[in-house]
Amino acid sequence: MSGFKGVWLVAARELRERGRSKAYLISSVFTIVLLLGAIFVPALIGGDSTTHEIGLVGEGGQELVAAAAELAEQRAEGEPAEQFETHVFDSVEEAESALNEGTIDVAVVDGTELLTRGAGFFGGSSADSRLQESAATVRIQDLVVENAEAAEVLNLLASEPLEVRILGDASEEEQAIRGAIAFGGLILMYMAVLTYGTWMLSGVTEEKTNRVVEVLLSTLKPWQIFAGKLVGIGLLGVGQMAALIVIALVALRLNDSIDLPALPLDSVVALIGWFILGFLLYATLFGAAGSLVSRMEDAQNAAAPLSILAVIGYLFSFTALGDPGGPVAVVGTFIPFTAPYVAPIRLAFGEIGGWEMALSVLVTIATIVLMVRLAGRVYSGGLLRFGSRVKWSEAFRTGA
Amino acid sequence: MAGIPLAFAAMLQIKDLHKRYDEVVALDGATFEVQPGRMLGFLGPNGAGKTTAMRTIFGLVTPDAGEVLWNGAQVTTDDRTRFGYMPEQRGLYPKMKAHDQLVYLGRIHGLDKATAGTAATKWLETLGLEERSADPVERLSHGNQQRVQLAAALVHDPELMVLDEPFSGLDPIGADTMADVLRRESAAGKAVVFSSHQLDLVEDLCDDVAIINRGKIVLAGRVKQLKDAAPIRRLELEMDGPSGLVLSHLDGIRSADMVDGRHVLMIEADTDVRKVLAEAESAGTVRHFIYSTPSLTDLFREAVA
Secondary structure (H helix, E strand, O other), X not given: OOHHHHHHHHHHHHHHHXXXXXXXXXXXXXXXXXXXXXXXXXXXXXXXOOEEEEEXXXXXXHHHHHHHHHHHHHXXXXXXXXXXXEEEEOOHHHHHXXXXXXXXXXXXXXXXXXXXXXXXXOOOOOHHHHHHHHHHHHHHHHHHHHOOOHHHHXXXXXXXXXXXXXXXXXXXXXXXXXXHHHHHHHHHHHHHHHHHHHHHHHHHHHHHHOOHHHHHHOOOOHHHHHHHHHHHHHHHHHHHHHHXXXXXXXXXXXXXXXXXXXXXXXHHHHHHHHHHXXXXXXXHHHHHHHOOOOOHHHHHHHHHHHHHHHHHHHHHHHHHHHOOOOHHHHHHHHOOOOHHHHHHHXXXXXXXXXXXXXXXXXXXXXXXXXXXXXXXXXXXXXXXXXXXXXOHHHHHHHOO | OOOOOHHHOOOEEEEEEEEEEOOEEEEEEEEEEEOEOOOEEEEOOOOOOHHHHHHHHOOOOOOOEEEEEEOOEEOOHHHHOOEEEEOOOOOOOOOOEHHHHHHHHHHHOOOOHHHHHHHHHHHHHHOOOHHHXXXXXXXXXXXXXXXXXXXXXXXXXXXXXXXXXXXXXXXXXXXXXXXXXXXXXXXXXXXXXXXXXXXXXXXXXXXXEEEEEOOEEEEEEEHHHHHHHOOEEEEXXXXXXXXXXXXXXXXXXXXXXXXXXXXXXEEEOOOOOHHHHHHHHHHOEEEEEEEEOOOHHHHHHHHHO
16 A cells, blocks of 8 residues: 555545544534524624715715615615615715714715725725716716717726725725734634644544554554545545535625725735644644543543643734734744744735744744654654553654 | 565564563563464463554554565555554444444545445444444444444455454454454464453464563463473372372372362372272272363463563
8 A cells, every 4th residue: 555545545435434424514504604693694784774974075975875775775675775875964074074973874075986994804885886876877978878889888987987986094904804804814713723624633533542543553654644644634624614604705795895905815815824823833733632532431531731832822813913013923933833823924925024924934834744743753653652651752762 | 475585475464572561671682473374372461461562563653663565665655555453442432323433443444435334334244233334433332333243354364363352352253253354364274363361262263372471471382382382280189089199199289179068179190090099999988080282271371471
């Protein structure tokens, strides 16, 4: 049997048996329900009608708001429609300060320009898109009256009829999105490390508990079993996480309560990369801990130092979230156990240099390689020692 | 196996294994052979080194010295995929279906998916478990779990079978099934070795035995030859009359026991028992007199004393 064939067989069993186990399905469904709840419930509770506060400066705005209200009425189909309230301002400056204070969502200037604050990830307003829509409708009607060329109509449809001006620092919006991604990524990372680490832990201990490991070892090498478990559980974890992310994105779109930001691609790619590194680093150690004990009751104890390490890394990262360029964040980038949390955060905020990222990845990968060797040795030393808990040093000494 | 010199026809050779765990010497030069078509009973008191020796065959224990040869060459990982192993502590995935489990174990021994599936079905049928093949192992009775365990050691049609205490915990029916299967596999030319404390069963099944004590093989060979060559004989006597007096004239008594009013003695092989019989007949009525080669149990006791 070639080395990788064995790894794949172990991984495939893990995927099949764990993937269809009640525990996996229930935990997946539960998390998805929780997620959907978090997305939909606020909208449901938030009342059945949304009121858009529109500021008006100069002429022409009133017409657009009326058209928007009409469109909303048509769209509502019997449900309470979105409401539009108007506030008239004498100058653009007054409208801007009202925007900044939050008394209005957008302002229309002379019926041609749209002033917005810029949508953050949370609490972005959909008033601006409603107004763009109505402006387009109004213009198309005008064009039809003027009997204009079809090309002009199409041209209009392809563009936003109102000119948009975002108040304040234009990058604030992007910062907010990046912050949200960093925060979401951090929570996902933490969940992944603990959840899949625990799967690895219990998966290894289970094979010792029911002694099947002796049969496996009669034909497979310890590293094949260990690697197979990592691959199988890793794939299941990635699958679960991917499903969560896709469902969350789709639900956000359907719900329409939040303007879905265009995700900065570098952040997403880095997040996935770090997710894999973080999983490998922690799951390897959890797996080694699992090989030290023969009973499930002892497994959590054996893994306690690792759980604490994972939690410390997580807490550490909140400092980085608050100050992604600060000294704590910089130090955390180069500590392998905090790097999977901290580095994506700093990247999301654009607060990490290329060489820092490269060094951080390098340090983490080097640690993973080291841990895999150490864990592999502990694993092979611990596997066939049944009964009381084996010491790390003892397992390491007797392992191969 | 054409081309393999006759000297190597002993398929599995255990040579001078040594293994020490800190203060405990588990193996101290253990040497024995398992030949195809000749079932070997591997005997020894608890803690004598049986399990350690068996684990060494599978590379689960790395000996400090000595070697395990398969057809004359050092055992390789590849060879081990053609070995079947039933560990002393049974091990199966409790939540995995019996059939799936056998397929998986077949595949990690190198079978392709289809072959493993067919073999799993065949063995479940042979062992009377075809109805339970879709049940998780944890829902089977203890005896049926043992059967699945046996199937697990057989599913890849191994050339060598090593079973650690396969009969322990089995009811008489289960033991019969186990014995039948082993007999059949051995007759089909496989090398079969198993350890057991049920010596009458071993005597029944095995062509060869190896007895290990304190990590050393103290007796090994064909059961019949060992009995004939043994320096002791078994003598049983029951009589009306002063049996104690009669036996007190007997030389070379190794051990004496009283079972249901019957004397059971182990005596030196060269002791002349005709004199005892004559004396007994003159002193009273002899109800029962048996002089025989020692039983396997007798040999075992003698060997590990």
